[in-house]
Amino acid sequence: MAEHEPNQGNSDDWYTPPAIFDALGLTFDLDPCSPGPEHWVPARKIYTKADDGLTKPWDGLVFMNPPFGNREGHLPWLTRFFDHANGIGIVRAYTSSRWWHKYMPRAEALLFPHGKTKFIRPDGSIGKSPGHGVVLIGMGEVACNALIKSKLGMFWRITADVSAVGASNE
Structure with missing residues (x-):
């Protein structure tokens, strides 16, 4: 449920296609940001907005498409995702932003999908291509292996502590 382009309508919910x-070919143990039980994310357990997935326990392989309540509304979700360290998350590939340089060095793998991902609106319509790309973040062996096998785009596996190589949190 992420904002992947400026909100032109009544909702900033954008569902992963x-x-x-x-x-990916995976069944996830948890979707902590689910739009509801009839959604197509293959997850055994879901938390909706009403459940507040940030405050609930996360177990197993997680799929996370975080809500963007404000300019950096996804950052608490990224922190939780990286702390959990098992799953796939999707966020905007905003590589010039301060938050990207602060948070993304924690990623184990990054996959930049070919082209621009067309997200699904709450009414089921397909949104126009966003003005920027997205990235799938892999944490844990199962997630990272699924990303590389997916052939969805350019895959980078992080093998060194990139946070020690010139990264700055400022």
Whole structure:
């Protein structure tokens, strides 16, 4: 449920396209940011907005498409995702932003999908291509292996402590 382009309508909910899940071939243990039980994210357990997934326990392999309540509303979700360290998250590939340089050195793998991902709106319509790309973040062996096998785009596996190589949290 992330904002992947400026909100032109009544909602900033943008649902990950089913084709991404088809390519990943995974069933997740948890979707902590689920739009509801009828959604197509293949997850055994979900937390909706009403459940407040940030305050609930996360177990197993997680899929996270975080809500963007404000300019950096996804950052608490990224922190929780990286602390959990097992799953796939999707956020905007905003590589010039301060938050990217602060948080992304924690990633184990990054996959930049080919082209611009067309997210699904709450009414089921397909949104126009966003003005920027997205990245799938892999944490843990199962997630990282699924990303590379998906052939969804350019895959980078992080093998060194990039936070020690010129990264700054300022």
